[in-house]
Amino acid sequence: MSLKLTVGDLTIHRIIEQETTFLPALDMLPGLTPDVLAENRPWMQKAGAIDAEDVLILCFQSYIVRTPHHTILVDSCIGNDKPRPLRPKWNMKTDDTYMRALAASGISVDDIDFVMCTHLHVDHVGWNTRLQGGRWMPTFPNARYVFAKGEFDYWTEQNAKTPVPPFGDSVLPIVEANRAEIVRNDYAIGDHVRILPTPGHTPGHVAFNFGRGRDDAVVSGDLMHSPLQARYPELSAKFDVDQAQAAVTRRNFLERYCDTDTLCCTAHFPSPSTGKIRRRGNGFSCQAVAAS
Numbered sequence: 001m002s003l004k005l006t007v008g009d010l011t012i013h014r015i016i017e018q019e020t021t022f023l024p025a026l027d028m029l030p031g032l033t034p035d036v037l038a039e040n041r042p043w044m045q046k047a048g049a050i051d052a053e054d055v056l057i058l059c060f061q062s063y064i065v066r067t068p069h070h071t072i073l074v075d076s077c078i079g080n081d082k083p084r085p086l087r088p089k090w091n092m093k094t095d096d097t098y099m100r101a102l103a104a105s106g107i108s109v110d111d112i113d114f115v116m117c118t119h120l121h122v123d124h125v126g127w128n129t130r131l132q133g134g135r136w137m138p139t140f141p142n143a144r145y146v147f148a149k150g151e152f153d154y155w156t157e158q159n160a161k162t163p164v165p166p167f168g169d170s171v172l173p174i175v176e177a178n179r180a181e182i183v184r185n186d187y188a189i190g191d192h193v194r195i196l197p198t199p200g201h202t203p204g205h206v207a208f209n210f211g212r213g214r215d216d217a218v219v220s221g222d223l224m225h226s227p228l229q230a231r232y233p234e235l236s237a238k239f240d241v242d243q244a245q246a247a248v249t250r251r252n253f254l255e256r257y258c259d260t261d262t263l264c265c266t267a268h269f270p271s272p273s274t275g276k277i278r279r280r281g282n283g284f285s286c287q288a289v290a291a292s
Helices: 034-046 097-104 149-161 165-170 172-176 227-231 243-257
Strands: 004-007 010-024 055-066 071-074 114-117 129-132 135-138 144-148 180-183 193-197 206-210 217-221 263-266 274-280 283-288
Touching: 010 097, 034 227, 055 217, 135 172, 144 149, 149 165, 149 180, 165 172, 227 283, 243 274
Parallel strands: 071 114, 114 144, 144 180, 217 263
Antiparallel strands: 004 010, 010 055, 055 071, 129 135, 193 206, 206 217, 263 274, 274 283
16 A cells, blocks of 8 residues: 655655554544444544444544645654553554654655654654653654644643643653744644644644645644544534534535545545535545555
8 A cells, every 4th residue: 555645736645554443433522323323334444444343443643744845744643662551552662663654655764854743742742852872862853843833832731730641741842852833723834734723622722724825735633533524524523622623513514525636634534534425315435546
């Protein structure tokens, strides 16, 4: 399977760390009923989005977008050596899967100009840092790390109340190394990169638009986790801080890109994870566009 796509004057690489079962669909999507699940099980299984026990299959990955001017990594996945006791598949990982995938793309850690995080959850910031000499150091030494201000402020507040391990080991060391850019929603990089506020999953969640003067591609982050949420935008994940807002954000996003040529690069849909948004009844589908 090729993990490289070209759209407009962009080249996009998928860097996959894990593609695996995650949580039972009825657990992860509290609004999902057994009847609706049964109705959608055949196409979900065919799409590789659910297993025989109705457990959702998610991909955990970064996207690297090469514009004519910059090499930008969006969402840095899970990371190694990080204590994540609640997630055995992520806890104190030591595998070389992510770094091998990065090398296979022909890109090195030194080539990354910007690391941009759609939000600051554990599986989107992990490779921001790596353990070197007992300290958390920026994995991408030449990069500026872009955090949306609303998101950064929210987690700063949460971390002050109760320590948030991913914030402590994967975000604050970037700030301390003076590599962070805490940005507002009007932030842009040249004429190719823009922020799209998409609150709900977290208060400051954002998507990133890429393309010269138009949205050739959008990296959507966690405004949806499963293709089932495109079909039924009202289905919010149990991890969404504001499930009602997340549902509104999701429908607005899907309406915005429905029947356009914009390539939607989802964080967690099963491979190929990328597609064009199309209308389907009162909902939508993300029609797969595989890398060539």
